[in-house]
Amino acid sequence: MLETVILIVFAMIGLSLLLNVWRLLVGPSVPDRILALDTMYINTIALIILYGMSMGTALYFEAALLIAMLGFVSTVAVCKYLLRGDIIE
């Protein structure tokens, strides 16, 4: 059963990713695209977690952890760029 569920959730996450990409592509504004990308980062975490579960390995956990950390930093950096231009001032 779990396998089927994982597959379904995979599909859900996949669908989410596609929706994110849709938003990323159509925008219309830059903040919209940033938001889409940020969401995408988080959805990839889900993807990796699911992948780990389906393979029964915890080897990829750190990747998920790092995406959580780094996705945040990059979102912040882009926003700062839009706000101030200079992200390290």
Next chain:
Amino acid sequence: MTLLWIPLLSLLGSIISSMTGKLTRNQSTGLTLLMPITALLMTISLAPAVFSGEVIRSTFSWIPLLGIDIAFRLDGLALLFVFMILVIGILVIFYARYYLSSNDSMPKLYAYLMLFMTAMLGIVMSNNVIQLWFFWELTSISSFLLISYWWHKAEARNGAIMALTITGGGGLALLAGLLLLGNIVGSYNLDIILASRDIIQAHDWYEVTLILILLGAFTKSAQFPFHFWLPHAMAAPTPVSAYLHSATMVKAGVFLLARFYPALAGTDIWFIIVSLTGLTTLLFGAYVALFKHDLKGLLAYSTISHLGLITLLFGLDTKLAAVAAIFHIINHATFKASLFMATGIIDHETGTRDMRKLNGMWRFMPYTATLAMVAAAAMAGVPLLNGFLSKEMFFAETLHQQLLGSMSWLIPVLATIAGAFAVAYSARFIHDVFFNGDPIDLPKQPSEAPRYMRLPIEILVVLCLVVGIVPNFVIDDILKSASFAVLGGYVPEFEVSLWHGFNLPLLMSAIAVSGGLLMYTQRHYLFQFHASLPSLNGKKLFDNSISALTNWCQVKINTIENGSLQRYLVLMFVVVLFFAGWPLFEMNQLSGQKPLTPVDVHNAMGAALLMIGAISTVIWYRTRVISLLMLSVVGLMVSIAFTRFSAPDLALTQLTVEVVTVILLMLALFFLPQNSPKESSSMRVLRDIGISAGLGIVIASICYALITRPLESISDFFLANAKTGGGGTNVVNVILVDFRGFDTLGEICVLGIAALGIYKLLINLPLYIPATDSEGRPWAKERYPVLLASISQSLLPLALLVSFYIFLRGHNMPGGGFIAGLVTAVAFILQYIAHGSNWIAERLTIKYRKIIASGIAIALLTGVGSWFFGRPFMTTWFEYFDIPFIGEIELASALVFDIGVYITVVGSTLMILASLGKLTANEPANAPSKEVNI
């Protein structure tokens, strides 16, 4: 051994004379002369042996593997030239003592002259053809220095360059010819070459070799059409001209003909090329000489003509012609040297060499005039003088050849005409200068030259007379032995004497003399005729072609190296496309034997996102920030791909690097325009699409071909030994810090150096700081958003903890120093973003460059540590310790190494970003950046 001393003494003379700057002129001259005189005495001591038919040799090993030795050889021909070079050299040096003005540096001239003498001696005495070429080129260099002695004069500089280029070009041809010759024979030894006539002439390369060697000879001895450098070499001081253009430089060319006569001559091609070149040069030189107003110009063309004569003689198919050639070499040297020196006196005393101004010099310098007239008569071939004898032989030999078949009669006729011209220009030399009324506008009041300045001329003129009157007595031995050498052992019976009875040659001489005198008296018709000819100026032609060539090159270079990076890149990609694509077409089947894996949904989706990201990056490339966001998608998907295909370490690395890269690009974007203008033409875009699509297809095909084939690699070793030999279960990490830790060491060096380089790029860089974004929006007021500032403070310890965790587990699980370092760096970058670089600078006082250095040092010294255990660099050490209460822990040198990696990564990344951040952080904006915190 004595043999070696002859050129060596001359070289020594060059060195000694260059150091006589502080001495008086007489001392300097005396010291300089000491060496060639000693050499001359030595030569004289060797002469009897040579006359008796002996060939003296002396060989020292130099580069045996290339067949290049220091090998000298003195046979009759060499002896004759050594005499000529030394005697005339001594006379010229003596003469120059009086010729040079007090402004001119005598040591310099002497040094160059002696160097030149050395080179000439080397040429004629070489027993190794490469060595011969060595000295051959040395004459080009020293003549360059001599001709440009008065370097402040443009004509001296240009003349020197022209001479160097022509003779240098000939030298290159000669080298090629000699190398071919050496290859044919299997040795560069002259003895062997001269004895291998049959092998050489039967060889396929004979013609090429011959032509190349002749090119060397002809350029050096100013044969038509390479003659034009010689008149312009007259910009040199007259002693130099006297030396170079009578006995030495130009004679090197004919020497070469004589030297290789036994090996190369005797074939139709030799006779045709050599005789026709000689004949043309003879006629051309003689004709032009008549029209030169400059005394030295006249002598220059006369020299060309006489060299043509000698060449022609070598090209006639009789043995006696060669003898005559050698004889004329001697005679030309004596009378031409004396004529140059006389010209030097006239120039010296009157300040001009223009025959239109010089008239009636007989009255002012009768003694010099007498000497010059005798020498000029010798040049014209007047009986009782040496020139007559050799010219007579020449005429005789022109009658005995069969070169042009039924048209062979043309050669004596043309020779006679040339003889007539020689008489005419000699007459002009005598009459125009010493008689012909009064001088016009002389710069100086002429008077007789100093006593000792005339001495060398007197000696030479006496020689002309003595040889002319009692030839057998004076030169029989040397002529015979030289001919013996040239003709390869067989010397035909000949008798050099004043009177052979009434015969055809005498008639030719008579016609030449009377025709010449007639020509001279009717010269105004000739001058008119000559003026009506289109002027063919060799120098102009040379200069024009050089400048045309230079211009052409500049245009070409500017079109090819047009400074367009895009072009350079296109070239590179096209080459890659070709090299990578071409073998693909040779393959039978792209796909390999490995069973394919079916596509699953995640892969399909990942690939789709990756491609969408990539294509979007391209589509939005003009709106840079959007493009950057799209690139992030690509980066993210690449790391997902790494997770998917069992590479967790890569995924982690890719993720961290990608974020830092994006941040960096974002920083850059602030200082760069935020949009790219549209400026490529549609054609260019189409071309670029073509190239990139082509490359994409080719690389994809290669990739596909690879991954569908099975692989046997060395990796099993790593899998098998990671735990036992490297002490870790994460094989990738063990490879990185142990099996191939050396790569990692290099890699952190790259990172560290990049950071240093970036700092270097940015220091004191005055930046344009945009006041608004690309749409004209001013920047937001709030610099450090409150919520971000406080949350990032809380995240820092957490991130450090995580990075420590990643670091520690690296050896056994995905992670390691590099990723940990980047995580730490990112945590700090967040602080930079949230608080600004000044805030960080106040709190972080260690200089980044020291952090980087210590990181590299730790990694390096960890590696060196294994030396103390007698092991090679970087040999791993690890041990498991059982500590009570805490449990078993592993200590490994690899861990220390990884600390080095970690520190370097942190230091470098932060240095890069801090350098950028620092650009705008300092107040006031205009002040140069201080070396804060680096």
Next chain:
Amino acid sequence: MELLYASSVGVLVSCGVFLILRSRTFPVVLGLTMFSYAVNLFLFSSGRLSLNQAAVLGTSTEYADPLPQALVLTAIVIGFAMTAFVVILAIRGRTDLGNDHVDGQVPDKNNHNNDNNNKVKV
């Protein structure tokens, strides 16, 4: 899947190369980054593709080839250093040369497009 993987690499190469051939520094840098992603994937695949076989001993019975992974890791790091340098060089170029054209000068016909950021303060 192999085909899909290879095609992805191909698309990345194409996009990267296309961007590298642009005339302004920023797209070129983007192109270089993308090209290096492609190259890393390519190099990685030289050890062949394997699912769920991470080369961590004890987690599997068969392992992916660890060597290309180590190589790619080194390549990523070096690529990062190089990208960083070229980014900064691009900034330096803009400052020194007054525009961000890769050749340091904008072809004449496009002068009106020269710089979007001409409203600058120092």
Next chain:
Amino acid sequence: MRSQMRLEAKFRWLPTPLRSLLLFIVWLLLNNSVSAGHIVLAVILAIVIPLATSPFRTKQPLVLKPGLAFRHLMLVLYDIITANVQVAILILGPNKKLTPGFVKVPLDLTHDMPITILASTVSLTPGTVSAEVYPWRECLTEGKEPEERFLLIHVLNLEDEQALINTIKQRYEAPLKEIFQC
């Protein structure tokens, strides 16, 4: 007020006790282990890291009521779950029904950290997202602290502005004031 707000911890070697506790737990979580070795390491890290990063910390009020803090945390977690269900319904429902709005919430909190926690809470709970904290430091004369601060929030579906402000202030701000004693 029974006790005073504190910016400095009791022990200099333990500048942020709660944070140290967090680090301690996180380390054990990361390693999935409560072995003696890890506990020792966790203790060391929990002490060393805060000390090492203390220069990068601006002085903020410390949690003085840990028990209350825990209770508040639970409340927020509960709210997050309920809020999300609500938001999910709003998202899936017709857009037309939604009346979004910007609301400016006056704050009693003055320090950055408590405000951050409040703003985060607000962002995670029913249909609200924190947008700005007014006034910006850049608008004040240098070195001066603002007299009153506001939180600008965006509300997905704004029905009663004042009710919302009151909820935020009572449900989330008041406990924070208590916890930090500020």
Next chain:
Amino acid sequence: MIQNLAFLPILLPMLAGVILLTSLFGKNITSRRVTSVVLSTITFLVSLVLLLKVQADGTQVYAIGEWSAPFGIVLVADPLSTLLVSLTALLGLVCVLYASAGDDEKGSFFHPLVHFLILGVNGAFLTGDIFNLFVFFEVLLIASYALLMHGGDKRNTRAALHYVILNLVGSAIFLIALGVLYGVLGTLNMADMAQKVALLQGDDVYLAKIGGLLLLVVFALKGALLPLHLWLPNTYATAMPVVAALFAIMTKVGVYSMMRVYTLIFGDEAGELSHMAQTWMWWFAMATIAMGGVGVLASKDLRKLTANLVIVSVGTLVALVAVQTIEATSAAIYYLVHSTLVTAALFLLADLIGRQRGDVADRITAGPAVAQPRLLGVCFLVAAIAVIGMPPLSGFIGKVWLLKATLDAEYTFVFWPLYLLVSLAILLSVAKAGSTVFWHHQDSLIESNATDSVEQSRVHPAQLAALIILIAGAPLMTIFAGPLSEYAIGAASQLHDFNNNIKIILSGGH
């Protein structure tokens, strides 16, 4: 220490770089200079010791981390690599010395960067592992990028941008090539690769061929072969001359790599792939020589002239490499050392001359007289004679040797005329340049040039010492041509001895 000798040419520059970064021996500029000069002298001396040891005991194979080939990275110190390592160390010493007269202060980190560059070059020469070669390529490139911008101006930035971008693409192609080669051969050690290439069958041959040809692109780019040479003239001509002098060794890394890869991996024993790149190298080389010749004639300043001379020398070297015989390789080895020293000397000379000619600088046009005509003139004359390839200096031996070595090669009928014509072009251009610069004075310019500024630009003793070290190479290489030729032929024979190389490297040195 002696058993680690082969590693020292890599260790010492790295250590030197680190020491100079941390200012271990003092912070002020003098102590930094002294440290740098001393350390580079030590590196040079150690390289010489290694060379002697290799000469005495044969090739040294150093297994880093005690992991022997093909699994670990090994350093292969054979006569060829040690010679080049010594040359690099010498050049490094010269440049450090020269820059100590003041150039090092025109930007940051000059000294550490030079040592890091040497590290990269030495690593590239010594390594026996192809991926490690890539790593060292990157080390030397990144150091060169940084050095290129040392004290740079605007022209410099543009050239650097081109250089960096081209090389980044080049590095990417290198990685693709490595991927292909590893994907087919499953190994990275060059000797092991050679062994495996010989055994390839079927379509794998063509895949390996792709790898080999892509490597050729990379090496051609580094070595500046047409059509990938276009970066060089501007890069070298705009870099600070002392840096350009140091760069004289960098093109040689490309040439050296070609020697190794196409003699060892794709050499005689490579079955279907043997001498795979030969034809390409030939035509690339010829085109390069021609292009260099055109560039030489077109050059308007001394630095550009020298840069084009570098191109000609690269073309010549690659032509020799393409012949793939012991004789040609040995000629290449001799010529490589000669051309490196002399072009480096010319870059330094161009700098010294330029400094003494005011605004005219090193442009080949009439201008003010140099302040030290005799010193600079003699040095220029020596360098010019050497670079033209006229007797009595080293160039002529190189010329004779390389012509002799190519005599039986396939395309000699193109190479010889081309090479000789280009030699003539060089002769003409260099003679004209020297004559114009030293002899063609323009009086009006002399007056406008303040004498004290010329006084300041008199040759500094450190500069002179550096220059003399380089220039002395030309006569010394002539005088000791005998032993040198023996060395070169020995080194070349060793390079061509396939079986022995494989045996030595894969067995760890004995």
Next chain:
Amino acid sequence: MIEWIISILLLLGGSFVLVGSIGLVKMPDFFMRLHGPTKATTLGMALLLTASMIFFSSTQAGFSAKEILISLFLLLTAPISGYMMIKAAIHHKLDSIERTKGIDNIEDDV
């Protein structure tokens, strides 16, 4: 039993994530789009992570709670990301739908 719990958590989590993304696409203006991802997705992730935690605790030896850490990170950072993005949107003066109330509460940030 455990499998059931995991399945439910997974499905719930997946749904929330999906809802977040739907919100991202469906909402009419930026400010409204922001709500989905900052809240729904965060919760969805927390649920998924909990599922994973239980999964690994049950299938592999020992208790696994690393996933809490990711949840913690997301909870800490999601509001801040949202805050930064909304700031950027305000700065860019993005249009909000007409019926948005209280627009004048926004101060001009330049």
